[in-house]
Amino acid sequence: MEYFPIFVKLQGQACLVVGAGEIAARKIDLLARAGADITVIAKEVKVPVLKIQHQHRLSILHKAFVPDDVQGFKLVISATDNDETNCLVADSAKQRDILVNVVDSPALCSFIFPAIVDRSPIIAAVTSGGAAPVLARLLRAKLESIIPPSYGRLAQLAEKFRPAVKNTIAEPAQRRIFWENILQGAVAELVFAGNEQQAEQQLQAKLAQHQANVNNGEVYLIGAGPGAPDLLTFRALRLMQQADVVVYDHLVSPEILDLARRDSEKIYVGKQRQNHTLAQENINQLLADLAKAGKRVVRLKGGDPFIFGRGGEEIETLMQQGIAFQVVPGITAASGCASYAGIPLTHRDHAQSCIFVTGHLKNDDINLNWTQLAAPNQTVVVYMGLVGLEKICQALIAHGSPKDLPIALVQQGTTTHQRVITGTLTTLPSLVAAQEVKAPTLIIIGTVVTLHEKLNWFQGEAS
Known part of the structure; x- marks a missing residue:
């Protein structure tokens, strides 16, 4: 953050504007709306400033600027077309620790003017730090449209x-x-x-x-989606921004967590392979205890809470203890990652059904209905299958799947770090082993994978 956003009280404060042209008039008008006492220094005062002289009770000094002119002012603006004068104003103000702005010269400024949405006493300000003033004005226009007077x-x-x-x-x-x-x-x-x-x-x-009402807490079970923050639902965002506590897992990206209310308490309860911060039973009870303490609790889970997210177990506990809750669905990883990888989960020429399974290893084995999964004309999506990838491929081949059946692994799908690695049941394990692949990943199996090269619209790090 190059500039720290701050609102300065200028009511009754002495402010200086050097220059008296059209741009100076616009800055004078802004200062006047904030209640400042304004002095203008310029050898020539042009019509735009003369028109507002009496309206804003301006003190106008017809002279050239000298360094001592900044003495006693709270804030100084230089709005001249003379580079030498602008530099002199900036240096004079900075030497005396006075806030200074030189129009269209960010390098000379100790503060910059944002694009302002004025709904007094509500004020919203947007800035690009001088990098793209037009973009800041466009964003202001969007805010103007959604914040009525x-x-x-x-x-x-x-x-x-x-x-x-x-x-x-x-x-x-x-x-x-x-x-x-x-x-x-x-x-x-x-x-x-x-x-x-x-x-x-x-x-x-x-x-x-x-005083007659008891304010009990509530739990919001929210699906955070596959990773990209702009895939959150409107309801998810609204509830996240009013929560007192956010309980989140390791699949929730920092960008999504940043959208929660800034002063909310953040509690990490992520469960990774052989590294569980809290047992599931303890997470269930934590949510209940926080709500009983009158907190509004967001339980933020990657993907969708009801697809391999154990959300059902959590709300069972809440229901048993009489705690109010809401469930906000999220885009599950299968849908999000497949879409961003250009791999349709169903396609009339390839797959008429889609199966979601978990590839989680238990006792170094994966107990699935392999005969069903090896059937043709379908897509199989495997969650949490990175560690067991080789076993998954071997089992499918052993139960009748073609050795050259296409398969893809999507890493960190929907984010700018997305990678898609494609191969066959025979080749993909060695392709993945040769690369540094990290969770979260998703595995997609079926002839729909052949469409990836043709439909690959989203470019992450590599494909």
């Missing part, structure tokens, strides 16, 4: 009731939950519809009812 009125309502809510609800966590329910529920909708008096009445009623 009424959000400012909603913030004013919250400000009005903030002391009363704090006096009524002493526990910060419960207070946060109360506000999230208010700001995402019927009260907010009334404000958006312009019924602010009714919104106030409902807010008062909900606050009066609060």
Whole structure:
């Protein structure tokens, strides 16, 4: 992060603008909206600044800039077309530890202007650090479209009731939950519809009812998908951003974990081969205990929680103990990885059915219905099969599969680190052994694999 985002209070503060052209006028207008007392220094004052002189009560000094002119100002902006003057303004301000911005010269700035969405008192700011100002403005336009002006009125309502809510609800966590329910529920909708008096009445009623209600916790069992963060569902993202605790496994990527609420507690309970942080029974009870403590708990699992994710076991425990929960499906690895590898799981010329199995080794063996899996005209998807890959291929051949049956291994599918290795039941084990392949991986078996080269649309590290 090259620039630390910060909002500076300029109400009644002395600010200096050097230059008096069209660009200077735009910066003056921004400072004036923040309540600054503005002085302008320029040898020539142009029409755009003259037009706003009285509106913004500008103090204008018709002179050339000298270094001592920055003395006593909180913030300085240089908006001239003279490089020598701009450098002099920047150096003079920096020597006195005064914030300075030189328009279109990021190297001379100690701060930069973001693209601003003003829904006062809600302010959103976007910056590219000077790298792509047009992109920042485009992102601002997107934010403008999804943050209606009424959000400012909603913030004013919250400000009005903030002391009363704090006096009524002493526990910060419960207070946060109360506000999230208010700001995402019927009260907010009334404000958006312009019924602010009714919104106030409902807010008062909900606050009066609060003490009578027991705020129990809840568990959200969320499928994080195969790895790419933008494959999360809208509901998953919304629940992740309101959770108090996130319990996650080793298949959840750091990029996805970063989307959870920043101040939420993160608890790792990953289970890898011969390395279980917690036994499954302990994870089940952990979720229940956290919810009983009044927490909103996200259980974040790679792929889909109900496909080799043991989600059913976890909600059994929650149901037995009377704990509320939601299940949010995710894109399972079979669907995500196959799609990104350009391998359709079904295709009328290749496969009319698809079977998901786990290749997990138990006592150095894989106990599966090999006769069923060796049948033709189907696709077999093997989860957790990297270690047992050679045994899987040998077993299929032994039960009638052709030795040249196509097979693919997808590593870290849907992410920028995706790799796809293709071969046959005979050749793939040695191809994988010759490369440094790491979990998570997925194995796809069947003639649909021959479509990979033709339909390979997503380029990871290698194919």
